[in-house]
Amino acid sequence: MISKISRSYISESIKYSKYKTMFLQDKPFYQIRQIYKIELKTKQGETFCSDIIKNTKDEISFELIPRHKVFYQWLDIRPFSWFLDILAFCFNQIQLFSSLIFSIYIILAINREKGKLNSNPLISSKQKSYFTFEDVAGNEEEKEEMKELIDFLKRPQKYTSVGAKIPKGVLLEGPPGTGKTLLAKALAGEANVPFYAVAGSEFKDQYFGVGASRVKSLFKEAINNAPCVVFIDEIDTIGRQRGDIKNDDGSIINQLLTEMDGFTKSKGIIVVGATNRADMLDSALLRPGRFDRKVLVGLPDVKAREAILKVHVRNKNISPDINFNQLAKQTPGMSGAQLEAVLNEASILTVRNQKEMITMEDLEEAIDRVLMGPAKKSIKYTEEERKMVAYHEAGHAVIGLKLEHAQKVQKITIIPRGSAGGYNLMLPEKETFFSSKKRMLANIISYLGGRVAEELVFDDVSNGACEDFKQATKIASLMVTKYGMSDLGVSQDSDFSDKKAIDTEIKKIIDQCYQECQKVIKENKSLLDKIVNLLLEKETINKEEIDLLV
Incomplete structure (x- = not known):
């Protein structure tokens, strides 16, 4: 009869193939599949040991082991089985307790983060705009569109009494730096209403649903302070078309649409969105009742640039001989932000040169x-x-001086700037809104002038024409694929099968322009040499000095 069964934890194991050999050696035995060792003692005091095999149901099967003196002596010197049992039990309890504590910590951390988001709303307080439309130079038509909204904010009953609906949203579309944010601030400043400004990216968060709650909290505060202006910069960040959205942006758009639909006629809240990618916006945002008005804010023309420059020199000490019209002509394609950067850079140069006022040279x-x-x-x-x-550089200049429809030379320098070895400022005679085929071909020829001059004089070429080729190829590509200015006709967005034909046509245009460029440079070789000699002497020459050579 068996009077006692005790268990001992086995901390090491060997392969089962060594089972029999271990009985014949003066070494302890461990079975690879056993987790516990069972000691069986009879009433006569004899001790037996069996293998333990635990199956999936946690049942134990016994198989008696043949008696062996060495094996039984080893069993007798294992008096600490109870200690390991207690240690294993304590370890399991500690592991369970640690998992519980870790889970509680994660839950508390998430709740704490959400609590921070809820306790710190996206807009903590309303802002007051001190800008007016006098601070917005240029863009006169855009200002007129915005000025009409001022009356909506100041006297909404005037329009609701006759059944007119106050516009809920205005979408400002245009390149970066053209004054979209300034227009929104001027709208709030002129109407003397609170101004709330946020970036579209501020609505996003790592936790799903937080963006929608931020939209809700923003409009809740706006409603409490109506009438007001809510400005969302880079609205395309959250307002993209929802077909491919796989993150929280969809819920943010839905909440924004819900809030805009919830405006009543008397709330007087105007949402102004700014973007340079209106084509990416969801169609639901653009329908009437959401962003009712779309205002295109383009790059300023020469008159607008002159007005912008005058606005930015209001608080600056400038020389009285500054010609703003000439400066405006030298900055085609520049945005208002770039013009502001020009004035700021000129101020820094004035201080660096230890002068008291900004001069034309500094500008x-x-x-x-x-x-x-x-x-x-x-x-x-x-x-x-x-x-x-x-x-x-002289090669570019000769084309500008002698080729009809080409841009005219304003300044040439052989002092390196940025990544360019030299610099040639060429501007159109008149600022136009459309470009003809003749002007585009003339621009390509002008870009090729530098390479042709090198080849003609040195019978060798440098890598300095890399950017010139890039721009020339870009123009030729647009002529073929977008503008229908080639023998391929007016087809656009051709499929892959037409790629070779498109490349052939682009090369044809470039080759023809290259031949025309060679003809002009060769016919005016003496003028080319004169410009080069003056450049080598002075390094930088202006339009007046160039005109004297012609």
Whole structure:
């Protein structure tokens, strides 16, 4: 009869194939599949040991082991089985308790983070805008569109009494730096109403649903302070088309639409959205009743640039001989933000040169720095390199001087700026809104002038025409694929099968322009040499000096 069964934890195991050999050696035995060792003692005091095999139901099957003196002596010196049992039990309890504590910590951390989001709303307090439409230079038509909204905010009953609906939203679309944010601030400033400004990215968060709650909290505060202006910059960040959305953006858009639909006629809240990618916005945002008005804010023309420059010099000490019209003509394609950067750069140069007022020279240098980067006067060309750069820039200039429809030369320098070895400022005679085929071909020829001059004079070429080729190819590609200005006709967005034909047509345009460029440069070789000699002498020459050579 068996009087007692005790268990001992086995901390090591060997392969079962060594089972029999272990009985014949003076070594302890461990069975690879056993977790516990069972000691069986009879009433006569004899001790037996069996293998333990635990199956999936946690049942134990016994198989008696043949008696062996060495094996039984080893069993007798294992007196600490109770200690390991207690240790294993304590370890399991500690592991369970640790898992519970960790789970509680994660839950508390998430709740604490959500609590921070709820306790710190997206807009903590309303802002007051001190800008007016007098601070917004240029964009006169855009200002007129916005000015009409002022009356809506000040006297909404005037329109609701006759059944008119107050616009809920205005979408400002245009390139970066054109004054979209300034227009929204001026709207709130002119109407003297609170102004709430947020970026579209501020609604996003790592936790799903937080973005929608932020939209809700924003409009809740706006309603409490109506009438007001809510400005959402870069609205395309959250307002993209919902077909491919796989994150929280969908719930943010839905909440925004819900809030805008919830405006009553008397609340007087106007939502102003700004974007440079209106084509990416969800169609639900653009329908009437959401963003009722769309205002295109484009780059300023020459008159607008002149007005913008005058606005930004209000608080600056400037020389009385500054010609703002000339500066405006030297900055085609610049946005209002870039023009502001020009004035700021000129102010820094004035301080650096220890002068008391900003001069025309400072402003022209500032334009070059904004467009091309600072001059790298420390770079020293070899005489051959210096001469090659001079001929390269002079080649562009000759095309501008002698080719009809080409842009005209304003300034040439062989002082390196940014990544360019030299710099040639060429501007159109008149600022136009459309570009003809003749003007586009003339621009391609102008870009090729530097390479043709190098090849003609040195019978060799440099890598300085890399950017010129890039721009020339870009124009030719647009002529073929977008504008229908080639023998392929007016087809657009051609499929892959037409790719070879498109490349062939682009190469044809470039080759024809290259031949025309060679003809103009060869016919005006003496003018080319004159410009080069003056450049090598002065390094930088302006339009007046160039005109004297013609």
